[in-house]
Amino acid sequence: MTPAAGFRFFGGKGGVGKTTTAAAAALAAAERGRRVLLVSTDPAHSLGDALERRLSARPSRLPTRRGTLAAVELDADRALERWLAARRRPLRTIAARGTYLDEDDVDRLLALSLPGVDELIGLIELHRLAAATPRVAARDVVVDTAPTGHTLRLLAMPDTLARVAGVLADMLAKHRFLGESLAGAHRPDAADALVAEIEGEARALNALLRDPARCRFTWVLVPEPLAVEEARDGVRALEAAGIAVDEIVVNRVTPASRCDLCGARAAAESRVIARLPSLFPGRRLSSVPALDREPRGVSALRRVRPSNARSAAQRLPRSVHRLASAVDRPAARTAMEWLDALAPPGVRVLAFAGKGGVGKTSAAAAVALALAERRPDARILALSTDPAHSLGDALGLALGDDERPVPDVPGLAARELDAEAAFRVRRERYRASVDEVFDALLRGSRFDIAYDRDVVRELIDLAPPGLDELFAALSLVDAVLGRERTAYDVVALDTAPTGHALRLFAMPDAALEWVHALLAILLKYRTVVGLGELASDLLDVARDLRALTALLRDPARTRVVAVTRPAALPRLETARLLRGLRRLRIAVGAVMINAVTPDSAARHCPRCRRAAAGERREITALAAAVRSAAGRRYAMISAPVEAPPPGGAASLARWLRRWQWHEHSQGEHT
Numbered sequence: 001m002t003p004a005a006g007f008r009f010f011g012g013k014g015g016v017g018k019t020t021t022a023a024a025a026a027l028a029a030a031e032r033g034r035r036v037l038l039v040s041t042d043p044a045h046s047l048g049d050a051l052e053r054r055l056s057a058r059p060s061r062l063p064t065r066r067g068t069l070a071a072v073e074l075d076a077d078r079a080l081e082r083w084l085a086a087r088r089r090p091l092r093t094i095a096a097r098g099t100y101l102d103e104d105d106v107d108r109l110l111a112l113s114l115p116g117v118d119e120l121i122g123l124i125e126l127h128r129l130a131a132a133t134p135r136v137a138a139r140d141v142v143v144d145t146a147p148t149g150h151t152l153r154l155l156a157m158p159d160t161l162a163r164v165a166g167v168l169a170d171m172l173a174k175h176r177f178l179g180e181s182l183a184g185a186h187r188p189d190a191a192d193a194l195v196a197e198i199e200g201e202a203r204a205l206n207a208l209l210r211d212p213a214r215c216r217f218t219w220v221l222v223p224e225p226l227a228v229e230e231a232r233d234g235v236r237a238l239e240a241a242g243i244a245v246d247e248i249v250v251n252r253v254t255p256a257s258r259c260d261l262c263g264a265r266a267a268a269e270s271r272v273i274a275r276l277p278s279l280f281p282g283r284r285l286s287s288v289p290a291l292d293r294e295p296r297g298v299s300a301l302r303r304v305r306p307s308n309a310r311s312a313a314q315r316l317p318r319s320v321h322r323l324a325s326a327v328d329r330p331a332a333r334t335a336m337e338w339l340d341a342l343a344p345p346g347v348r349v350l351a352f353a354g355k356g357g358v359g360k361t362s363a364a365a366a367v368a369l370a371l372a373e374r375r376p377d378a379r380i381l382a383l384s385t386d387p388a389h390s391l392g393d394a395l396g397l398a399l400g401d402d403e404r405p406v407p408d409v410p411g412l413a414a415r416e417l418d419a420e421a422a423f424r425v426r427r428e429r430y431r432a433s434v435d436e437v438f439d440a441l442l443r444g445s446r447f448d449i450a451y452d453r454d455v456v457r458e459l460i461d462l463a464p465p466g467l468d469e470l471f472a473a474l475s476l477v478d479a480v481l482g483r484e485r486t487a488y489d490v491v492a493l494d495t496a497p498t499g500h501a502l503r504l505f506a507m508p509d510a511a512l513e514w515v516h517a518l519l520a521i522l523l524k525y526r527t528v529v530g531l532g533e534l535a536s537d538l539l540d541v542a543r544d545l546r547a548l549t550a551l552l553r554d555p556a557r558t559r560v561v562a563v564t565r566p567a568a569l570p571r572l573e574t575a576r577l578l579r580g581l582r583r584l585r586i587a588v589g590a591v592m593i594n595a596v597t598p599d600s601a602a603r604h605c606p607r608c609r610r611a612a613a614g615e616r617r618e619i620t621a622l623a624a625a626v627r628s629a630a631g632r633r634y635a636m637i638s639a640p641v642e643a644p645p646p647g648g649a650a651s652l653a654r655w656l657r658r659w660q661w662h663e664h665s666q667g668e669h670t
Contacts, residue, residue, distance in 0.1 A: 005037075005130040007141045007208065009155075012220040013230045013388070014147035014356010014497040015570070017251040019046045020295055021220050021288065023071075024304035026142035027062075030069035031302075035139045037130060038071040041122045041154060042146040043499030044355070045073040049572045052297040059129070062298060072129060079125040084110055090194040097191070098171020101521065108517050112510075123157045123205050147356040147497045148234045149387025155209060155243060161202035168195045212244040220249045223269035224645050226361070226393050232279055234388070248280050249306055250287040259605030261598065261643060268644035292610045294567045338661035339367070339374050341635070342589050346556050348480045349491050350589065353581075354563035355573040356497035359594040361386075362645070363563050365394040365414075366652040368492035372412035373653075378489040381479055382406075382414040385504060386496040389416040396648035409649060413488075417475055429537060473507045477544040480551060498573050502580040508549040515542045552586055559589030561637075564622065566593055566615035571622045578629040590661075591626055592637040593619060636662045 010022035019040070026038040037059060040047035048055040051062065051071060057078060059070035084091070088110065095106045130141045145151040172191055209215050219235055221227040235245045250273060254265040276285055286306035295301050343350050352364040361384070368382035381403065384391035391414060392399035395406060401418035479491050495501035515538050552558050560581055564574040574591070581588055596619075602612035627633050639659045646655040 005139055005141050005214075007130070007143060007215045009143045009145055009151075009215070009217045010220055011145045011151045011217060011234065012148065013222075013227050013390075014358075015565075016220050016222045016227055016357050017288070018220040019050050019144045019569070020301070020304065021218070021249055021251060021306075022142050022144040023047065023050045024295070024301045025218075026069060026071075026140075027064065027298060027301050029140050029142070030064045030067035033067045035068045036070070036142060037140070038069060038142045038144070039126055039129060040071075040073045040144045041126065042144060043076065043503070044146075044497060044573055044576065046355075046569050046573060047071060047073055047144055049569050050296055050301070064298075074122060074125055074129075076121050076125070080121045083121060083124065087194055090190040093189075093191040094168050094171050094194070097175040098168075098173075105521050108520075112513050112517060120157060120160065122154050124161075124201060127201070127205060127208070146499065147388065148230055149496065150500055152234065152237050153387065155238070155241065158202045158205040158209065161198055161205070165195055165198040165202060168198065210242040212246075215243070216247070217243055217245040218247040218249055219245055220251055222252050222357070223250055223272040225272065225647060226390050226645070227357070228272055228275070228279065229393050230388055230390060235280065245280075245283065247284040247286070248276060250276070250285070252290040253287045254290050255607075257605065257607065259601060259608055261601035261608055261641070262605060264643035265641075292607070293614055294569060296568055338637075338659075339370055341661065342367075342561070342637075343371065343490060343559070347490065347559055347589075348488075349476060349493055349551065349558040351493040351495055351501075351558070351560045352563055352592075353495045353501040353560050353577060354498060355565075355570045355577075358563045358565045358570050359592075359639070360497075360563045361390045361394045361494045362647075362652065362655075363561065363592055363594065363639070364492045364494040365391060366646070366656040367561075368412060368414075368490075369406075369409060369649055369653050370656050371490055371492065372406075372409050375489070376411060378411055379486070380412045381488040381491045382412065382494070383475070383479060383491050384416045384494040385475070386494060386500075387419070388496075391416055391494050394647060394652065406649065419470075422475070426537075470507055470511055473504060473511070473548055474541070474544055476551070477548050480557075481547060498577045498580075502577070502584070505552060505581070505584050505586055508545045508552065512542060512545045512549070515545065552584075555587035559587050561590050561592050562588055562634075563592045563594060565595050566618040566622070568618065571618055571625060574622065575625040575629040578626060582630055588630060588634055590635045590637050591622070592639060592659075593622070594639045595641040596638045598640050638662065 008025065010018045010025070012018045019042075023038060026036045030036040038047070040055075045055070048071075053060060053062065053071065055071055055073045057072060057075035059072045062069045062071055088107075091110070092103050092106045095101045096103065101109075126141070126143065145154065172195065217238055219231050221231045231248070235248075238245050253273070254262055254269055256266045257263050273287070286308060288304055288306050291303075293300075295304050350364075350367065352360040352367075354360050364384075365382055368380055371378070372380045382391060382395070384399075389399070395414055397404065397406065397414060399414055399416045401415065401421050403413040403415045406412040406414055476491065476493070478485065479488050481487060495504060519535065519538055519542070562574055562577055562581075564570045578588060597608050597612040597615055599612070601608040603609075623633070623636070637659050639655070642655055646652045
């Protein structure tokens with residue numbers, strides 16, 4: 001009997017190099033004679049960029065010295081279409097038996113786009129590929145996951161699948177009860193088989209993820225405080241769910257140096273690395289040194305070799321001085337002046353988007369602080385919609401779902417959106433509405449339509465994937481338009497990484513389709529179920545979604561800052577982000593290039609000189625990619641690398657004063 005495949009997941013904060021680390025690990029395993037399948041589940045795929053190969057949903061073979069290696073980038077939308085196409089008939093049957101919906105209603109709902117489909121279908125598709133890969137019978141499956149918050153949701157999907165199966169089973173329960181009562185027996189058919197299939201898939205995936213002999217997790221981080229805090233939260237969440245995390249990889253470790261910049265970075269990183277054994281006891285700790293060039297392609301990935309992380313906490317030269325980093329060329333405008341160009345009067349939403357780990361959160365926090373200083377009479381909100389929040393870490397504050405004033409910064413508040421809390425509030429309202437409808441149906445009778453009531457309650461409890469994006473979208477309406485509280489003048493929005501940020505911006509249109517479909521169904525069955533508070537609430541949601549669509553597509557009120565770094569993988573993902581924003585008709589205010597090596601360091605340090613030369617090439621390529629993707633040039637902001645990275649209001653404010661604004665830059669300023 002062929003042994004089951006073993007899975008190794010690579011996760012972590014976006015931009016820490018998990019894609020490169022996963023690809024290097026898969027290549028190394030293959031060249032030890034293994035048969036390996038390398039899979040990306042991130043909706044903003046970078047695996048093909050790292051391998052310098054065009055990948056698709058079909059596994060592609062890569063050249064290896066020994067063993068076999070195939071790589072694939074999951075296409076969740078197509079996977080869902082395929083899954084539904086094979087099961088559409090039994091789904092119709094279940095809906096007809098367990099609800100008031102007819103086939104037309106079911107088809108209308110199944111035809112709608114499903115926000116969060118990458119998490120819902122990702123594990124099922126991953127399992128299918130591992131079991132039935134046509135070109136390589138994989139025994140090792142290496143998974144490059146989405147950034148932290150969405151990875152945790154992906155790995156929770158077996159529980160969601162089990163709940164879906166439970167709802168479908170309850171829909172069939174009344175039919176089964178009637179069959180047994182009237183005919184003496186119930187004959188299982190395709191509908192029962194579908195429920196059993198989903199239940200079995202949920203059990204199999206649950207068992208896989210919690211079997212340390214078959215499934216292990218590697219957490220990748222960079223030696224910076226924000227990445228470590230996110231890693232600690234992520235590892236705790238995984239292990240609380242029974243998923244083993246046995247390895248921590250510290251990526252891009254700066255070697256010791258007498259250069260002020262390199263030395264300061266190495267000193268700060270050494271302090272972070274020294275904390276890791278106590279933060280992650282009992283796990284393998286390995287490190288990967290920072291390379292002069294980002295490794296891309298099979299040959300370069302062979303040179304990515306982790307070593308003992310403890311040796312990375314090196315003894316540093318005594319001559320290291322405190323770095324006062326700055327980009328040496330004079331800025332085109334002062335920070336306060338270019339803020340007016342980035343967010344002129346009338347702009348209500350300034351969203352920061354880009355590949356994870358490029359500094360979106362720090363940039364959003366820094367700009368929010370600067371706007372509060374620039375406009376003392378305005379109300380400014382720094383709002384995080386990333387499920388793996390780092391805004392509080394960046395500001396040095398303990399944040400939650402309630403807006404909190406930022407100390408010593410008049411007019412500025414901050415909030416980390418809790419989508420589940422927002423759903424709980426609506427869920428209670430919807431439950432009350434359901435009970436109102438069913439109580440009206442009974443009209444004083446003691447007979448309760450228990451099956452129907454339970455099914456609807458369970459459907460309400462079954463929070464759909466993508467919920468955080470929906471309530472992130474609705475929270476913007478409240479913050480900007482003041483539906484339930486005083487409106488803010490400007491919201492500095494810290495989004496989730498690229499794929500999920502684009503899903504957030506597309507959410508109003510997708511959600512409005514759902515609302516219209518649900519309203520049409522309610523109206524169709526109003527003589528049976530009435531309308532009640534649910535219809536009224538859906539009308540309010542539709543109003544807010546239309547208002548949000550108008551807000552996001554108004555360049556006078558909403559602008560996106562595309563944040564990136566001067567490296568190949570962030571550059572390629574930035575071009576995809578800009579193409580996506582262009583399709584959605586959302587304006588871009590500027591492109592921010594973060595972590596630029598200062599000229600002062602490049603003049604005196606060979607390593608910084610090589611880094612700066614590579615960055616200049618990347619910035620030139622980025623300018624061309626931006627113009628190709630967006631059809632125009634944008635102003636660019638360059639921000640210097642900081643050692644240690646900025647954290648807290650005072651540090652963020654100092655860092656922002658070193659940013660430079662370049663009008664319609666083509667890269668020549670570098």
